[in-house]
Amino acid sequence: MVFSIEKTDLIKSVSLEHFDGVRWDGEMNRLACELDRSSPIPIYEQLYDFIKKEIMAGRLPYQTKLPSKRSFSDYLRISQNTVDAAYQQLVAEGYIEVLPRKGYYVMASEDLEYSQPDLRSIAQRNVESKGVMHSFLPGHIDASMFPFKAWRRLAKEMIDTSRQDLLLLGDPHGEMELRREIATYLYHARGVTCRPEQIVIGAGVDLLLQQLILLFGSRAKYGVENPGYQVLNRIIRHFPNEVKTIGVDEDGLKVDEVVQGSMNIVYTTPSHHFPFGTVLSYNRRVQLLSWAKESAERFIIEDDYDSEFRYSGKSIPSLSSMDRLGKVIYFGSFSKSLMPSIRISYMVLPEELLTRYQQAEFGHSSVSRIDQHILGRFMNNGDFERHLNRMRKVYRRKLEIVLDLLKPHKEILSVFGEQSGLHIALIIKNGMSEASIKDRAKEKGIILRTLSDYSTVTEGYPPTIVLGFAGIPEVDLKEAMNQLLDCLKG
Amino acid sequence: MVFSIEKTDLIKSVSLEHFDGVRWDGEMNRLACELDRSSPIPIYEQLYDFIKKEIMAGRLPYQTKLPSKRSFSDYLRISQNTVDAAYQQLVAEGYIEVLPRKGYYVMASEDLEYSQPDLRSIAQRNVESKGVMHSFLPGHIDASMFPFKAWRRLAKEMIDTSRQDLLLLGDPHGEMELRREIATYLYHARGVTCRPEQIVIGAGVDLLLQQLILLFGSRAKYGVENPGYQVLNRIIRHFPNEVKTIGVDEDGLKVDEVVQGSMNIVYTTPSHHFPFGTVLSYNRRVQLLSWAKESAERFIIEDDYDSEFRYSGKSIPSLSSMDRLGKVIYFGSFSKSLMPSIRISYMVLPEELLTRYQQAEFGHSSVSRIDQHILGRFMNNGDFERHLNRMRKVYRRKLEIVLDLLKPHKEILSVFGEQSGLHIALIIKNGMSEASIKDRAKEKGIILRTLSDYSTVTEGYPPTIVLGFAGIPEVDLKEAMNQLLDCLKG
Numbered sequence: 001m002v003f004s005i006e007k008t009d010l011i012k013s014v015s016l017e018h019f020d021g022v023r024w025d026g027e028m029n030r031l032a033c034e035l036d037r038s039s040p041i042p043i044y045e046q047l048y049d050f051i052k053k054e055i056m057a058g059r060l061p062y063q064t065k066l067p068s069k070r071s072f073s074d075y076l077r078i079s080q081n082t083v084d085a086a087y088q089q090l091v092a093e094g095y096i097e098v099l100p101r102k103g104y105y106v107m108a109s110e111d112l113e114y115s116q117p118d119l120r121s122i123a124q125r126n127v128e129s130k131g132v133m134h135s136f137l138p139g140h141i142d143a144s145m146f147p148f149k150a151w152r153r154l155a156k157e158m159i160d161t162s163r164q165d166l167l168l169l170g171d172p173h174g175e176m177e178l179r180r181e182i183a184t185y186l187y188h189a190r191g192v193t194c195r196p197e198q199i200v201i202g203a204g205v206d207l208l209l210q211q212l213i214l215l216f217g218s219r220a221k222y223g224v225e226n227p228g229y230q231v232l233n234r235i236i237r238h239f240p241n242e243v244k245t246i247g248v249d250e251d252g253l254k255v256d257e258v259v260q261g262s263m264n265i266v267y268t269t270p271s272h273h274f275p276f277g278t279v280l281s282y283n284r285r286v287q288l289l290s291w292a293k294e295s296a297e298r299f300i301i302e303d304d305y306d307s308e309f310r311y312s313g314k315s316i317p318s319l320s321s322m323d324r325l326g327k328v329i330y331f332g333s334f335s336k337s338l339m340p341s342i343r344i345s346y347m348v349l350p351e352e353l354l355t356r357y358q359q360a361e362f363g364h365s366s367v368s369r370i371d372q373h374i375l376g377r378f379m380n381n382g383d384f385e386r387h388l389n390r391m392r393k394v395y396r397r398k399l400e401i402v403l404d405l406l407k408p409h410k411e412i413l414s415v416f417g418e419q420s421g422l423h424i425a426l427i428i429k430n431g432m433s434e435a436s437i438k439d440r441a442k443e444k445g446i447i448l449r450t451l452s453d454y455s456t457v458t459e460g461y462p463p464t465i466v467l468g469f470a471g472i473p474e475v476d477l478k479e480a481m482n483q484l485l486d487c488l489k490g
Numbered sequence: 491m492v493f494s495i496e497k498t499d500l501i502k503s504v505s506l507e508h509f510d511g512v513r514w515d516g517e518m519n520r521l522a523c524e525l526d527r528s529s530p531i532p533i534y535e536q537l538y539d540f541i542k543k544e545i546m547a548g549r550l551p552y553q554t555k556l557p558s559k560r561s562f563s564d565y566l567r568i569s570q571n572t573v574d575a576a577y578q579q580l581v582a583e584g585y586i587e588v589l590p591r592k593g594y595y596v597m598a599s600e601d602l603e604y605s606q607p608d609l610r611s612i613a614q615r616n617v618e619s620k621g622v623m624h625s626f627l628p629g630h631i632d633a634s635m636f637p638f639k640a641w642r643r644l645a646k647e648m649i650d651t652s653r654q655d656l657l658l659l660g661d662p663h664g665e666m667e668l669r670r671e672i673a674t675y676l677y678h679a680r681g682v683t684c685r686p687e688q689i690v691i692g693a694g695v696d697l698l699l700q701q702l703i704l705l706f707g708s709r710a711k712y713g714v715e716n717p718g719y720q721v722l723n724r725i726i727r728h729f730p731n732e733v734k735t736i737g738v739d740e741d742g743l744k745v746d747e748v749v750q751g752s753m754n755i756v757y758t759t760p761s762h763h764f765p766f767g768t769v770l771s772y773n774r775r776v777q778l779l780s781w782a783k784e785s786a787e788r789f790i791i792e793d794d795y796d797s798e799f800r801y802s803g804k805s806i807p808s809l810s811s812m813d814r815l816g817k818v819i820y821f822g823s824f825s826k827s828l829m830p831s832i833r834i835s836y837m838v839l840p841e842e843l844l845t846r847y848q849q850a851e852f853g854h855s856s857v858s859r860i861d862q863h864i865l866g867r868f869m870n871n872g873d874f875e876r877h878l879n880r881m882r883k884v885y886r887r888k889l890e891i892v893l894d895l896l897k898p899h900k901e902i903l904s905v906f907g908e909q910s911g912l913h914i915a916l917i918i919k920n921g922m923s924e925a926s927i928k929d930r931a932k933e934k935g936i937i938l939r940t941l942s943d944y945s946t947v948t949e950g951y952p953p954t955i956v957l958g959f960a961g962i963p964e965v966d967l968k969e970a971m972n973q974l975l976d977c978l979k980g
Contacts, residue, residue, distance in 0.1 A: 053651070053652055139659065140658065141657065141658070143655070143657040143658060144651070144654055146654060148650055148654075151649050152645070152646055152649040152650070155645045155649055156642055156645070156646065159638055159642040159645055160638055160642070161634070164633040164634055164636060164638075165633070166831060167633040167636055167831055168630065168631070168829070168830055168831060168961075169629065169830045170831055203693045203697075203833070203857065204853065204854055204856055207693075207697065207856060210700070214728040214729075215728075218730065234851060234853060238704040238705075239704075240708065339657035339658070340657070340658055340659045341656060341658060341660055341858060341859035341860065342657075342858050343693070343854070343855065343856055343857065343858050362696075363694065363696040363721070363724060364694055364833070365833065366693040366694055366697060366833055366856055367693065367833065368831060368832050368833050368858060368861055369831035369832075370831065370832070371861065471658075
């Protein structure tokens with residue numbers, strides 16, 4: 001069926017392609033199919049979604065006139081009210097605008113990616129469709145805000161005959177262009193002073209940690225924060241090395257336990273303890289560095305995850321910035337600041353370790369060279385900084401919504417770690433166990449993590465929800481939080 | 491300086507941008523800078539290079555008129571003869587065409603990537619500029635033939651708001667879309683029967699082997715071909731495991747040594763031994779599989795590198811295709827068939843091992859999810875097969891050139907492994923040692939690998955050059971080979 005809408009009704013010919021049903025490609029057909037009467041998603045919402053995606057994908061450019069409600073409803077065989085509902089929603093969200101006596105016009109361009117925080121994430125929808133309504137996983141980001149356009153442009157530049165050198169193997173430690181950008185970033189943002197040569201790029205913190213474990217050999221003894229991020233625990237299971245847990249209190253890692261325990265490598269998150277957000281106190285930092293300098297084989301692995309996002313108070317310096325003796329191995333990643341799926345992380349090796357690392361010859365780089373150059377250019381041209389600034393605002397706003405909704409419930413919960421990062425810790429004081437909270441949440445289609453997911457020893461800690469708020473679309477956040485609070489009510 | 495060439499001299503305005511010196515971006519400025527009078531590269535060749543790159547990058551589209559020789563030479567302050575030399579070279583190579591009384595026109599489009607095998611690779615130039623004239627490294631590919639356009643188009647599709655789900659973490663074993671394509675490819679091309687679920691995607695064979703070593707534990711004993719590809723040797727150094735070398739003869743791996751030695755994991759290249767190209771005989775395959783089935787802890791790692799490129803004789807079936815008992819772990823990679831720098835490899839785990847691998851929980855995938863989807867789509871739409879067919883022709887032609895040039899020198903060398911792959915083995919019989927051949931080659935700016943680079947034990951083997959011919963541009967191949975032959979002359 002060819003849609004015979006009058007040309008005057010559509011300013012740009014590109015819009016016509018959306019109605020004649022002939023020139024649509026596979027992707028667009030799929031979108032069209034989603035106008036599905038048997039779906040539980042209301043038709044107006046499907047239509048809203050469809051138009052929004054077309055706008056975001058640049059197929060309905062800025063100032064394109066949309067079909068009149070009447071012709072659109074005739075074409076789609078739905079009521080004018082349904083079209084109106086979709087249009088009103090788009091107007092409310094700033095995608096389109098109504099001009100009196102003229103009609104509806106696209107107001108957003110692809111650049112909206114930068115300015116509209118509350119686009120519903122498709123990933124979120126995918127999850128929902130499997131019976132999950134809201135996912136509070138701490139690892140999530142707001143994917144709808146990614147600067148696709150800028151990234152795509154750089155990808156186009158790098159995937160080019162003129163860059164055919166990028167097809168061949170590059171530097172096994174990572175491309176110098178990217179390492180230079182990271183060194184500059186670390187100096188300005190985290191006070192880390194290093195030569196680009198000290199940086200090793202790898203496909204994930206896991207892989208880089210694995211290389212370190214191999215480098216330090218089977219006699220090395222590790223200490224890990226407990227509770228804490230489980231990455232080192234997960235990897236070290238495969239190795240014969242001894243591992244001890246180190247407790248955490250309101251001043252951060254209990255360095256006394258490091259000093260008293262027999263260990264030589266300590267894995268820690270000093271600037272933003274995972275998951276409580278505690279900052280390792282100045283005295284303990286000095287104490288930890290002093291411990292490390294007592295032996296050539298003692299090192300501190302500083303995982304500075306999430307450090308890009310600080311919302312209040314002064315910036316917490318990295319432990320590495322205090323290290324004058326080459327005792328701190330700094331770890332960073334682009335999982336939170338860009339996307340978890342890109343698999344680009346890095347570590348900064350002290351000079352003495354760098355020599356040993358080079359001699360170990362761990363083989364080729366584990367990250368695509370083209371991707372490294374896209375990222376390097378993204379950082380070099382200021383896109384990365386702009387993206388971080390934008391995301392800081394987005395996440396701060398989400399955090400404020402969450403905190404506002406939690407405020408009336410102080411008698412049953414306490415909030416920790418709200419100064420930075422993409423999650424907070426909620427200590428629950430209503431007598432429920434973590435397991436029962438999780439069970440009840442699951443019934444409502446809410447995915448949660450609790451402290452026991454990040455601890456090998458949980459004794460002495462109250463029931464705690466580790467609440468990742470970044471991945472939930474702003475429009476859904478209130479509902480998601482209210483449902484969560486329902487789970488906590490007797 | 492603004493170039494005041496008459497508009498009539500340039501059909502398309504895009505060309506003007508190349509001369510006014512104002513609207514060029516960083517990349518193009520860099521290219522412009524290469525018109526460098528102090529460079530050892532002749533000016534005409536720099537100009538030729540510049541125009542060719544502009545054409546290949548699509549910035550000088552099909553049928554664009556080039557400036558007249560006179561106006562161009564005025565602008566660049568070089569002689570008309572120099573411009574003429576560059577133009578003639580471009581005409582000879584089919585990039586541009588001269589129309590009588592009209593001028594020079596661009597004849598090539600970006601699609602030239604598919605049809606022009608002998609574009610000089612920029613990577614090659616980069617290497618040359620560091621004093622290396624020709625690199626016969628076995629790991630190289632012909633990067634000039636990569637289908638940038640198709641790849642770029644798919645990248646554009648995947649880096650899109652509509653695919654924002656790809657930013658979040660995916661399947662730790664790799665994206666199902668890609669694993670399905672690989673399973674289909676393996677079935678048709680290599681006779682490997684597996685479910686997509688058995689395939690694990692990883693950032694390089696090194697990483698996947700490392701996971702296997704961890705999975706098998708420290709008591710596993712390994713056997714590796716000697717001479718052979720050194721990847722397992724390189725990794726296992728970091729582990730406490732015992733490793734034995736297994737000899738190779740004209741029937742391939744000496745399976746007797748496997749049976750007699752005490753080992754339980756064998757790493758082998760049965761279809762195309764590295765570097766001799768020997769095929770493991772049928773009897774030995776049966777013998778090896780029988781050995782493996784005698785114990786639950788015995789496995790064979792089949793590295794089927796290079797299997798995409800076979801030029802003569804019937805296809806050699808994979809060892810995995812003969813395996814009915816889940817004893818063969820098949821390894822493949824896209825390093826040769828696409829590009830070494832993409833870091834996408836895979837292994838096919840027998841069902842029983844798959845369960846153990848899943849339980850080991852090696853963490854997130856090491857490959858960018860977007861890249862996995864680009865590749866999956868590239869395979870799904872037939873681009874991959876087309877690319878392989880094209881490259882097979884390109885490499886066969888290069889191989890023929892090499893073999894033709896070697897033919898008159900039978901008294902000083904014998905050729906092995908010319909049926910398949912991107913390298914051949916040259917046994918040298920003129921009394922020179924590998925070290926002296928390498929030294930002499932180095933003086934001439936030629937990079938070579940010899941058998942000792944791929945052996946822990948070299949006794950009993952004659953001096954052998956492992957000659958990778960894929961990375962040298964076809965136009966340079968004759969000169970490169972003649973220089974190499976010069977090194978072998980007394």
